[in-house]
Amino acid sequence: MTCREFKHSAEALTLKELSRAQNQNQNEDERILSHAQQCESCGSWLGEQRLLAASLGTLQMRTAGLGAGADVERAVLRAFRQNSAQSRALSKAPFAMRMSHWFEIGAYVAVAAAVIVGMFLGIRLLEHRSSAEPKQAKVSPAIVQPAVQKPVVAAQTESPKLTAVATNKSATVERRSAAQPAAGQKRTTAAPQPVAEDDSQSDSDAGYTALMICDPLSCSSDSQVVRMELPAQPGQAQSQVADVVVGYDGAVRAVRIMN
Amino acid sequence: MLLTDLSDEHLLEQALAGNEDAFAALYRRRQGPIFRFAMHMSGSVHVAEEVAQEVFLFLVQRGRDFDPERGSLAAYLFGVARNYVRRALERNYPEQVLGSPVEDEAAALMVECDPTEGIARRQTSNAVWKAVLSLPEHYREVVVLCDLHELSYADAAQAAGCAIGTIRSRLHRAHEMLSKKLQHSAAIAPVISKVAARCVS
Numbered sequence: 001m002t003c004r005e006f007k008h009s010a011e012a013l014t015l016k017e018l019s020r021a022q023n024q025n026q027n028e029d030e031r032i033l034s035h036a037q038q039c040e041s042c043g044s045w046l047g048e049q050r051l052l053a054a055s056l057g058t059l060q061m062r063t064a065g066l067g068a069g070a071d072v073e074r075a076v077l078r079a080f081r082q083n084s085a086q087s088r089a090l091s092k093a094p095f096a097m098r099m100s101h102w103f104e105i106g107a108y109v110a111v112a113a114a115v116i117v118g119m120f121l122g123i124r125l126l127e128h129r130s131s132a133e134p135k136q137a138k139v140s141p142a143i144v145q146p147a148v149q150k151p152v153v154a155a156q157t158e159s160p161k162l163t164a165v166a167t168n169k170s171a172t173v174e175r176r177s178a179a180q181p182a183a184g185q186k187r188t189t190a191a192p193q194p195v196a197e198d199d200s201q202s203d204s205d206a207g208y209t210a211l212m213i214c215d216p217l218s219c220s221s222d223s224q225v226v227r228m229e230l231p232a233q234p235g236q237a238q239s240q241v242a243d244v245v246v247g248y249d250g251a252v253r254a255v256r257i258m259n
Numbered sequence: 260m261l262l263t264d265l266s267d268e269h270l271l272e273q274a275l276a277g278n279e280d281a282f283a284a285l286y287r288r289r290q291g292p293i294f295r296f297a298m299h300m301s302g303s304v305h306v307a308e309e310v311a312q313e314v315f316l317f318l319v320q321r322g323r324d325f326d327p328e329r330g331s332l333a334a335y336l337f338g339v340a341r342n343y344v345r346r347a348l349e350r351n352y353p354e355q356v357l358g359s360p361v362e363d364e365a366a367a368l369m370v371e372c373d374p375t376e377g378i379a380r381r382q383t384s385n386a387v388w389k390a391v392l393s394l395p396e397h398y399r400e401v402v403v404l405c406d407l408h409e410l411s412y413a414d415a416a417q418a419a420g421c422a423i424g425t426i427r428s429r430l431h432r433a434h435e436m437l438s439k440k441l442q443h444s445a446a447i448a449p450v451i452s453k454v455a456a457r458c459v460s
Contacts, residue, residue: 015406048438056406058384067291068311076315083319084277
């Protein structure tokens with residue numbers, strides 16, 4: 001027997017069996033013991049195991065007769081009686097009572113289902129309300145906006161008309177600026193004449209000379225009319241008054257010399 | 260036929276049919292090992308009593324779950340007790356762990372020829388008690404099941420809920436640890452060898 005076989009055989013036995021191995025005349029025990037006598041390390045290992053078995057035996061002996069107290073026994077037997085009385089009563093009870101346990105479970109399930117359905121409906125209702133609210137919020141500013149802007153608009157001229165005037169006049173202005181490359185003031189003084197000559201102009205914008213090409217894209221915003229006094233020219237006795245159409249971007253759209 | 264002659268499985272069968280005497284006989288037969296197992300595992304008499312009660316209450320309520328084809332009733336009860344002990348240990352009972360084992364009354368009353376032998380025996384069992392309680396839980400349970408309660412490897416495997424090979428390897432490792440722990444207390448070694456020599460002869 002090799003040391004490996006010894007260990008394998010010895011470990012297959014419990015500690016008690018191993019400590020008793022000497023007293024039994026079985027073949028396997030003899031082989032174990034003979035190897036332990038021959039091999040020093042295996043012999044000492046077997047000795048250790050025997051010491052351990054003996055020391056565990058002392059603890060086993062010391063606690064061998066211990067058990068739970070009488071009150072534990074009473075409690076357990078009382079529980080047994082209650083349990084068997086319940087099961088007897090249940091077996092004698094009518095069918096409906098025996099099924100009462102299932103009815104109880106069914107009631108719990110129904111309550112749970114009602115709670116779940118209620119929660120689901122509540123969530124849906126909240127979702128519905130939250131989806132409806134932003135629509136109202138979107139609509140109301142659109143209604144309010146014009147009312148707020150009205151006072152501002154009151155002092156303004158309508159841009160589409162001005163734009164139309166400006167576009168009508170633009171060709172004339174350009175032609176004139178090419179023919180007279182003189183000072184701005186001279187040009188403005190001469191300006192009313194060609195405008196007056198233009199028969200296509202309406203009464204409201206009569207006398208205005210466009211100072212920039214106003215297409216609907218660049219002059220779409222509202223504009224204001226500002227009356228201003230121009231300083232007198234060297235040859236003239238008094239200053240001149242002009243109406244200037246100024247857009248909200250600060251650019252002058254048109255001008256009209258009043259005197 | 261006396262109830263005490265019946266096997267555990269037959270007693271349980273009769274108990275489940277409502278026979279109180281059969282249940283009482285089963286309780287008296289099995290409560291001791293269950294109590295001692297819990298005491299060796301926890302080191303506390305209070306835990307052991309609580310576990311013993313819980314195990315038999317479990318048997319009253321869930322006794323029908325026991326399947327004799329899967330193993331013996333004793334191993335089944337040790338398995339249930341093991342679970343209750345684990346729960347109790349999780350709750351921590353460090354203040355209730357005893358420094359030495361509670362002595363059996365019969366063992367305490369035993370008259371010994373050599374008074375020094377009695378002292379030595381007590382010292383040895385105290386040292387073993389401490390060494391066993393200091394083992395990690397899964398090593399402790401195999402030592403308690405196989406060495407102190409002499410369960411077979413198969414029954415211990417059923418109680419611990421693991422394979423037989425695992426029980427063997429754990430037991431081997433636990434014995435090594437125990438030997439080392441006991442060798443550390445040099446005063447006890449000669450006593451153990453003296454007791455061991457007597458046991459062997």
